[in-house]
Amino acid sequence: MEKRYYQPEIETASYEQIRAWQNERLVKQVKHVWENVPYYRKKMEAKGVTPDDIKGVDDLHKLPFLTKDDLREAYPYGLMGKPLADCVRIQSTSGTTGKRVVAFYTQHDIDLWEDCCARAIVAVGGTNEDVCHVSYGYGLFTGGPGLNGGSHKAGCLTLPMSSGNTERQLQFMTDLGSTILCCTPSYAAYLAESIKERGIKDQIKLKAGIFGAEAWSEEMRRDIERELGIRAYDIYGLTEISGPGVSFECQEQTGMHINEDHFIAEIIDPETGEVLPEGSKGELVFSCITKEAFPLLRYRTRDICVLTRKPCSCGRTHVKMSKPMGRSDDMLIIRGVNVFPSQIETVLIEQGYQANYQIIVDRVNNSDTFEVMVEMTPENFSDSLAKIAEMEKKLVAALKAMLGIAAKVKLVAPKTIARSEGKAVRVVDKRKI
Amino acid sequence: MIYQISVFLENRAGQLAEVTGLLAENNVNLRAISIAETTDYGVLRVIVDDAERASSILLGQGNVMSMTPVSVVEVPDRPAGLADVLEILSEKEIDIEYMYSILGNGGEKAYMVFRASDEAKFEAAIKGAGLALATKADLGLK
Structure with a gap:
């Protein structure tokens, strides 16, 4: 493939140049945060750090961390670096106990985020000859809006499909000749299967796919590449930091x-x-040095991965991260959606069930299955099957409202959920990723 | 008042045997049994000779259960015996949630357990039609 870049002078800059940008921007950002984000300033003061102590990237380690707990505590406005009047967008993702994470963007922030997504699209060969088919959800989820903006900037003809309605997805894909597909890897696998079932592979013009928002294996990559006749690329991001495009393959x-x-x-x-x-396996931490409205510093992603600066054949000089190999907390990513066991607990208690449950996640035909085993309680039991079914339906709806994705509920007898060493096993993740 | 015991059952092998075994061990006599089920779970409904004792045994073993008052109707033991009763209930627009048969106390009568959505209306209709509601003695219950 021909080497193409969206912003070549940045993407192939020397390490020294990148470091110089980072030093200058970090110093400026710390000052901005100190002056505009009292929540973080207090954390700095507690650590005895002032902006004068931060002269460049080498001093980054002196700054305090931010975690999802901080986002919850500061919800909704406590970590903003700009007045609301300067903001133009909100995106959101799940929080740990039902309180969602909301991130704010100025127009400048949106521009830079879309630049990042455009880099990812150009990196997989996207040009103004391409039809970019975006099947990430549009809305509060960053997937759709991020790739949509990136596709515009890369000059592609953009198809804002959003998720779901496979029949319509395939119709547009064949009729309008989509060449680049952006969605979760599990949805890509599902589309591949649907294409195979309908025997319409010869009408598909896809050449590349950008698949993120959930973990996927090399084996799954090969399956998707073979079935769709494309090259499949990973993309990484999180709402707190901006959205997809924080890094890309x-x-x-x-x-x-x-x-x-x-x-x-x-x-x-x-x-x-x-x-x-460099080269050690550990938790990935990000500091945003150009963002205005939501300028998080040293945000702990809880994703476990490895960084490498080995030269890349593509000519890009920016550091590479491995696929996340796990989490340092109990967050699950199911069908691209962040799920915390504590959210399920909150719903169960609200609905009159014991907080004794087990989440079973598996991947069947490259798609996540999600089951919540719940112990029956005397309060929710009835001699009438219809009444039990009604309670179950209410629980399913409440879980969907809290999590944003559907779970299958399985009611079980009390004290049947497996315990190891007296402690219940809350999550059984059977997916091999 | 005749009480039915309902027990939550998971849909897996051996669940029912566990409950009936527990009752057998404690010398509780089953007089009627019915099961309603979905693919994942079921509700076992039983009428036993000693409902109080059976319920404390079941609860003691951590079962989820409930006790519900039910009506037991003496149904004429002849062709169309039940059909006639149901016809009366249908005319009065009484909704039956479920029903099942129960053993009498050695006599030649037939008995049916009914759970109606409106128990008072149900009882009035049965009595109004000249039908009898069974007593504990009729059914050999304590």
């Missing part, structure tokens, strides 16, 4: 380049918080 397909002119990445020991050297 190039044609080498050996890790995702982090957009280091906007985000400084560190790997830390999740237990001690100590910064680990």
Whole structure:
């Protein structure tokens, strides 16, 4: 493939140049946050750090961390770096106990985010000759809006399909000749299967796919590539930091380049918080150095991965991260949606069930299955099957409202949920990723 | 008042045997049994000779259960015996949630357990039609 870049002068800049940008932007950002985000300023003061102590990336480790708990505590406006009047967008994702994470964007923030997504699209070969088919959800979820904006900037003809309605997806894909598909890997696998079933593979013009928002294996990549006759690329991001495009894969397909002119990445020991050297496996931490409205510094992603600066054949110089290998908390990503066991607990208690449950996640035909085993309680029991079914339906609806995705509920007898060493096993993840 | 015991059952092998075994061990006599089920779980409904004792045994073993008052109707033991009763209930627009048969106390009568959505209306209709409601003694219950 021909080497193409959306912003070549940035994407192939020397390490020294990237470092110089980072030093300058970090110093400026710390000052901005100190002056505009009292919540973080207090954390800095508690650590005895002032903006004067931060002279560049080498001093980054002196700054306090931010976690999802901070986002919950500061909800909704506590971490904003700009007045609401300067903001133009809100995106959102699940929080730990039902309170959602909301992120704010100025027009400048949206521009930079869309640039990052455009880099990802151009990296997989996207040009103004392409039809970019975006099947991520549009709405509060960052997937649709992010890739949509990136596709515009890359000059592609953009198909804002959003998720679901497979029949319509396939019709547009065949009639309008989609060439680049953006969605979750499990939905890509599902579309591949639907195409096979209908025997319409010869009408599909796809050449590349950008698949993110959930974990997927190399085996799944090969399956999708073979079934759709495309190259499948990974993309990474999180709402707190901006959305998809924090990092993305190039044609080498050996890790995702982090957009280091906007985000400084560190790997830390999740237990001690100590910064680990390049090549170590640990928790990924991001500092946003160009964002205005939601300028998080040292945000702990809870994703476990490895960074490498080995030169890449694509010519990009930005550091590469491996696929996340796990989490340092109990968050699950199911069908691209963040799910915390504590959210399920909240719903169960509200609905009069015991907080004794087990989540069973599996991947069947490349698609996530999600079951919640719930112990029956005397309060929810009835001699009438119809009444039990009604309670069950109410629980399913409440879970959907809280989590944003549907779970299958399985009612079981009390004290049947497996316990190990007296402690209940809350999550059984059978997916092999 | 005749009480039915309902027990939550998971749909897996051996669940029913566990409950009936527990009652057998404690010398509780089953007089009627009915099961309603979905693919994942079921509700076992039983009438036993000693409902109080059976319920404390079941609860003691951690079962989820409930006790519900039910009406037991003496149904003429002849062709169309039940059909006639149901016809009366249908005319009065009384909704039956479920029903099942129960053993009498050695006599030649037939008995049916009814659970109506409106028990008072149900009882009035049965009595109005000249039908009898069974007593505990009729059914050999304590």
